[in-house]
Each structure stands twice: as structure tokens, then as C-alpha cells.
Amino acid sequence: MNTDIAPRSGLLRRTVVILATAVFLAGCATRPGPGSLKISQAAEDGALDHTIIVATTRQRATVSATYFTSERGDELNFATATVSVPPAHKPGQIEWPSAPPGDPATDFTLRSAGYLKDSTAFRAEIRKELARRKPGHRRAFLFVHGYNTRFPEALYRFTQVVHDAQVPSVPVLFTWASGGKVTDYVYDINSAQIARDALEQTIRDLVASGVERIDILAHSMGTYLLLETMRQISISPRGITRDDFGTVALAAPDIDIDLFKQQLQRTGKPEKPFLILVSRDDRALQASSLISGGKQRVGRYEHPEELAELGAIVIDLTALRGDPANHSKFAEIAQIGPNLRKAILHSQLGEETEAPSPTGGKVGDLIGRGANVVLTVPKAILSAPIQIFGAQ
Template sequence: MKQSFSVLAILFLAFSLVACASRPESGFLSAVAYSPPGAVDHTLLVATTRERDARPGTLFNGDRASAIDYAELTVSVPPNHKQNQIEWASAPPGDPNVNFVVRDEKYLDGDRAFLQALNAQLALRPPGSRNVFLFVHGFNTMFAEAVYRGAQLAHDSQAPGVPVLFTWASRGQATAYVYDLNSATAARDALEHTLRLLLRSNAEKVNVLAHSMGNWVTVEAFRQIRLSGDLPPASKIGTILLAAPDIDIDVFKSQLRRFGKPQKPFYVVLSQDDRALFLSRTIAGGVT
């Protein structure tokens, strides 16, 4: 029951998914060695369709890669953290006393390294808490924003398990809606592959939270799994939460027909205050 309440707490946190005032294009993921008393570290595993970026403290950008890539980051949440907020630094890399910062980061070389890192994190948790919390971000999201939002959601929700971020190649620009939509569509196979890896891991449950345009790629990935006929063990699929889905209602109904009646907790959450969804609806002509 505690697990259910923890996952449901994300329901309220999802409404705060908005970008920071000054966009963290580069440098905000540079590792900071110092960890002050009261700071809390979260190890975040990343699967992405973004292109690698050679600039220090950046890792990935908004360009589309030709293949799925992986990384592992340790994010420090500052002692002064306020729930639902990301305490952004005014300049990189930030002060761990008052800002979200990265304590460690590295690329992971392929599926095997990703699975090994995930299973190692799961092994650090007691039985009953060896779950995965998968976050799929939405429209207009830079890589650093996705990383820190994933860490913030894991921290504030206290969801038991290992936080995993699936980040598709959003340009991180309000005017790049069509580019983002095409990037999300191109990421369907990669998210399906990631879900299958998570379900093959030693995780007891895989819980999923998608936001805004991230719902499009999430529902499409589950639809593809269903259509393939190669279905994973249903017992390992936990709660699925679709927050402020940026999907045309008729398309959404068509997608869900492939699912049939949900066998697991399945929530669709709407918010009139979601800025990313409002912006995407405006660009799309109000049809969502």
C-alpha cells in the first residue's frame, strides 16, 4: 500500500512540470565533488535518442541520434530543497548547498552496461522496493531539464525504486513543436526497447510516468509491444500515469483500443495550468 501511495504522489507533482526561467543549454551537468550535510544523492539511469554533446557538462543535446544511447548520473538535491521545485544555479555548475548539481556522470556502452548498472542499483534496495520509476518527459525540454526533473520527481514522490529517464530528442525550443513531435515519433522503437530491457531486469515492478508529448511516445511504445505479440510478463508492469497527455483525443482512443481494459493501475491526469500543454495546444491549433 505504501508503494501505491508513493506512486500516486506523482499525480500531484506532475502539474509542476515546467521549464526553468533561464534555459540550461550547456555546462549544467558538470560534476561537483563537494556534498554538503543534508544534501541527498539520487542515481539516475538514462536511455536516450539524443546525440552526444562534447561540450563539458552537457552530455547530450537536442539533435537526433541514429541509435539509442545510455548514461548514468548522480544528482544531488540541496538541503534547502522545496517540494515541486528545482533549485537551478544561475551559472554552471552550481552550488550544492543551494542548487541541484551533478555529483557524477558517465556514458554507458550499450544494453549490457545499462542492464548491469540498473541491476546493481536494484540490488542496493531491499526486497519489496526493487522497482523502477520510469519518467518520459514532454515537449520543449532540454537534456539537463529532463535530468533534474527526473531526480526531483523521484525525490519528492519518495517512489521506491531506481529512477530511470527516457529522454527523446526534444529541441528545447517553444517554436520547435513539429521537430519535437517528429522526434517523439522517431523514438517509439527506442522506448519500446527500453521498456523491454527494464522488464528483463531484476526489477519487481516497472512504474511509468509520462508528461505532455512524452505520452505520445509512451502510448505508442506500449501499443507496439501489444501488436508484436511478444508480450512481457504482465506481473512486472506496475502503475502507468499519463500526465497532461498531448495527444489528439481520437488518436488516443484509437491507441487505447489495442490495450483493451487496463489490467494494472492506469491514470490519465489533466491540468489546465500546464504551460507546456497550453503552448503545444496553441501551436497545434487547439486540437488535443
Template sequence: MALLIAGCASGRPVTGALIASQDSAPGAVEHTIFIATTRARDDSKGTYFSGERIEPGDDGAALDFASATVSVPPGHVPGAIEWPNAPPGDPAKDFVTRSAGYIDNADAFQAALKSELAGRKGEARDIVVFVHGFNTLFAEGVYRMAQSVNDTGFKGVPVLFTWASRGNLLDYVYDNNSATAARDALEQTLRIASASGAGKVHVLAHSMGNWVTLEALRQAEIGGHGTFGGKLGQVVLASPDIDVDVFKAQVRRLDSAKSEMSLLVSTDDRALDLSSRIAGGKPRLGSYIKDKEIAALGITVFDLTAVRTPDKLRHGKYAEVPGLAQLISTRLAAGDQLAVARTGFSDRVGQFGTSLGGFVGATAGIVITTPAMVLGAPAALLGRR
């Protein structure tokens, strides 16, 4: 039973996985990841942060910052993380850390983002914030962020929001509580990113990370700044470990973000099957079988059930299908065409779904259900919002 919920980690790093390598390799690609976290610092070499929660400071803030530059090997297989057998690894064949360090505070973090964005144009001025799921060590979050950015070809600035997961199968309840406790910190991170000079701030969340993401967006909406100054872009919810009824209650508050949302589901997700059993048999959103019901809420659904990947738990498909990685990238880049205005949104997202469905569905078995397909007309969509 425990193996079914290993879920959010594919391969495990060894102690000190982020020890920096002084070597480089021809053809390797480097990505600098900016990091906001609710994890406590860990002074162990090459570790940086543990799975324990940070103690709030005098100002009540429970958020710390860092950055890391990760090298992806020239022979990288899309969807995989080539973990080194021992750190720092061989950059010719492994993911390796080239540099890493703490950032002093929120002001310094925002200044670092501004500096990175300076001089960029178009899509390269966008930020994507990745929120990982259950059972994720700090190093796993960093390397998964680098892998996702590399495989999607995302041209903007990557930000990892990593909450205090212990990376242990038996700590499901602790992780869930850590995710809940991180709501304010994620909202603060999105505010910082939005004020950094970015064009758009996109969000990609996986598994339990969707819980903290939706809670942060919900409270931002209630607080009157749900668009984050008009900067909030696409929100991609991958394999959400969330009760379907809870999601419906959350999304009713998300008028600002809802039209920008994409949901990635797979009805054969074994990790979410066990999560459902733990939750009293209530279905989890990431394995829900009623795509049209969710699309009727104004959300585009990508059903990955027919997609086959090496992941035996079928919980990490979002990161393991090369065609899907490109689809997510296209989805992020298409934001202005999809949901800037409510009028006509249904038609535009319908065209988007039809065109990408022909391209991706033919190669990867992805089924796309859009609000337009369910509701038929913009007026009907607006009536449900």
C-alpha cells in the first residue's frame, strides 16, 4: 500500500545532492532557479533546506529565499531526471548543481528577479512558479523544476515555491498540514513575482501542491487582488490531490483566475486512488472521471488516461510526456489569446483546444475538454461563472 503513494518523487537524491560541481560539459544546458520556501535551513553540505517548517521571524514572516543553477546533461531524456550516483555528479551524464546559495530577504529576492528580467522581451519576461507535491525533498523540487523548464523550452524566469515536505511516505498528514500552513507564503511569493517587472506570472502545481496553490489564489481573490495587478497568467493544475467537492467550493471564488486554468487528470492515477481511500472514498480531482462537469466550471481539462509513461503510479505524467511538456509551454505562451476578456472566451479556448487536440491527441492520446465544448456559447459560459 505504501508504494502506491510514493507519488511525487521519481528516483531519490542522496545526502548532499546539491553539492556544486566545478566541472562543465559540452552541450549541457544550465538553468538558474529562484527559490522561495517555507522550509527551515539545513547547514549540512549540499542540502540547504530540510523538511521542517521555518520558524516565523519577528515580522511574522515564514518565508526564506535562495537560488540554484542546475546543469542538464547533453544526453538528457525528456521527462527524466538523471540523478548522479554520488554528488556532485558528472555533468556529461547527470543533473548537477553548478552553484547555489541563500538570498537574504524578500527585498533581495525581488531585486534578484528584477535583475534577471532586465532587458528581456516578450515571453522571456514571464515567470513560472512551480509548486511541488507530497513526499518531495528540497533537492527533488529543485531538479524537477530544472527538468520541467528544460523540457518545455520555457524562455522566462523559473521560480520554485517549495513548502516543507519531509519527503517521507509516512508523513502524509504532516505534509498536508505544511501545505496548508504555506498559503500566505505562496501568496506573498506571487505578489513579489508580480511586482518584479514580469510580463505574466504563471503557476504550475502538482499533486498536493495544488491545495496550497488554490488556497493562496482563493484568499487573494477574497482580498481583492486575485489578478495580482493583472500579472497572473496561466494556472496549470497537474494531478491535484484535492477532494472534488472542496475544489468546487474553492473555484467558485476564483473569478479572476478560473478562465486561465488548465486541469491535467488521469483516471488511472494509483497514488490518488490510495489518497481517495484515506479520505473516506471521496474522489480526488486529479483522477476524476467527469471531465465535462469540471469544464462546465470554466476550466479546460486535459485527460491523460490513455497516455503511457514509465511511472508505474501514473501520478507524474505531466513531467514525463514530451508532447505534454510542449503543450504546457504552448498553453503558457497563448495566454493573451485565451482569456484576456470574458467576451468570446469560450470561442477562443474552444479553437485552442481543437487545434492542440489534433496535434497532441494524435501523438499522446490526450483528450481535451473545454468550456466551449460543454457550454456551447460564451453567454452560457458567463452564466456559470
């Protein structure tokens, strides 16, 4: 009898913690649902438009102003969307409309959107965007979102990152069929697994379109999907080489630490190391760890130097104040993305450096030499130093 009660009580405690965390993460704010993507006809001086090309495993929606649902489609779907960012935008934030379509003077607004017929049309759209850029700058920037993400959230979050980081590449959103609810964790991880072939095909389509490099940012459960897909590509006879990829950044990876270590040990130190953004106060990954039997997740790992020794560059954001769950800090540092990348390159060379901020001042300087480096950032941009553990 006692041996039965103890496991049950332990399970009950874990369940209570998970549910409490889920309620906390859900919060009280209204999230965009069906019909929230109405097109705005209004114009505003100073607002900037960004065109996002979309590949997705989601089903097309039958409800207007929705485009894609949380259900899994039978095949890849494609679209384009142009989103306007207001002139008073604050870096790291998404200024959500209080009601669709929103005011372009104060809100993110959808300016245009439409489906693409098939992968041929998708590749043609990529080529059209590449042709607008000079040789040497014809790259794609691919974003793979994480757990509990609805289509409008993925679209607007990616737009915010592209805008804040001043990304010159062609922005491509890969959005898989997340259920968009905190209770859909198992549905989401299965959806991520189902999306592996589709993500591989999207990457192959980008290569076939003539991109010079593919830079990738994956977040949360999207990092699991990305790494599974890259492993799948690596053992495929239809080769895509590592030279086809540029920077691969994993933000708050929701991956079992043992699985990730095994992957890195198997492949060896990569010629181009992954960038891994971690935060030891990530509450979403704490919940994920509980669901997964108590195993640490990569994005919350307490020993980032171990990951660096395996060939990664680890950026520790624990000291930064983030969103309530501390799970989306990557979005809040997007504005210093170009300078952070320069700093990382310098740290690999063992040099000290200062890099200009987007506003013309100093982002900060690298203190120390070797693998463990600290990037100090003024409070006007971020609230605390960023620690970097570099691959050697």
C-alpha cells in the first residue's frame, strides 16, 4: 500500500506544479484567434513593411482572416504575408492590435496576404526576393517557432525579430501545426515530429532556389524539430552540405540534455558551431522538464561550459529580465543581433572588442579572453550582462 501511495503522491505534486506553471504561462492576456488577421487598408508615415514567405504543415483555414489553423495538413502549404511595424515600436515587443485590423500608427498590422499554389510558386517567390538583393547578400533567414504558438503569433514574432535585428536576408517562416494551447504539449511534440519531412523539403527548396546560405533561428520545441531534420538530411543520399547553412541559432532549446549531448558527440565538433541561447530561469522549460521525467532541457542547462566543449557557442541570458516565463528572451535581444554576432566571432579569436549599437552608441565590450566571455550592455538596451561560452 505504501509503495503505491508514494509514487501517486509524487505524480500528484508534479502534476500540480505543471498545471500551475501552465496557468501562469497562459496569463490573462487575450491571444489572437480565428479572424484576427484582417488586412488593414490604412497607411502611416514611418511604419515599415516586411514581407514574410511562409511554408507550413498547418491546414488552410475556412474562416476568413485566419489563413491557417492548428490542425495538421496532408501536405505543405505556402503563403506570403506583408506585416507593418508601427513607427513607435519598442524593440523586443509586439504591439498587438486591441481589435483587428489594428492601427498602423500604433500596432503591428497585416498589409497583404495570400496563398501560394505549390512548391514551384514558393521557389519562384524566393527567387524574386533574392533578385532584389546584390550577389553576396542573397541569403535566406528561416525561423522555426516553438510550442504553444498560433499562426498569427508565429508571423508577428518573426516580423518583430526581422525588424529589430535589421535582417537583410529573405525572411522565411516555417510554421508547424502547434495546437496553440498550454495543454497541447503532447499534440505539439507529435506535430513537430510529423513536420520533419516538410521542413527538410522546405530547406531543399531554398537551396534549389539559389540562396547563398540559409541562416536559421529555431525556438523552444522548434529546435527539436530542426535538429531531427538536420540529422535526417545528414544521412540522406541527396546531400545538402553544411556549407549550405550559415548561422544556426537554437533559442531556449526544449530538448533532453542527454539526447542533445549524444547528437553532438556523434557528429563531432561542427566546423560552424551552433549558437545556443540558454536561461536558467526559463519557467516554460522547467515545466517541460517535469513532463519529461525530470530531465534537464538544453535551454535551462546549468553547465553551459559542457556544451561549449562539445563545439557550441553558448549565450547565457539568465541575468536578463525577460517575459513572465523567461522563455522568449531571444526576441528581446534581436536588436543587438548583428553586434552580438560580431562579438562572438571576436571571442572565438580571443580578442577584445567594442561594437556600435543600432543607435550609434556602444553596445559594450568583451571582458576577458578565451572561452568564457561577458558582453556588457547598457541599461538603455538590456538590463544585464550576457555571458558567452565559446567553442575552442
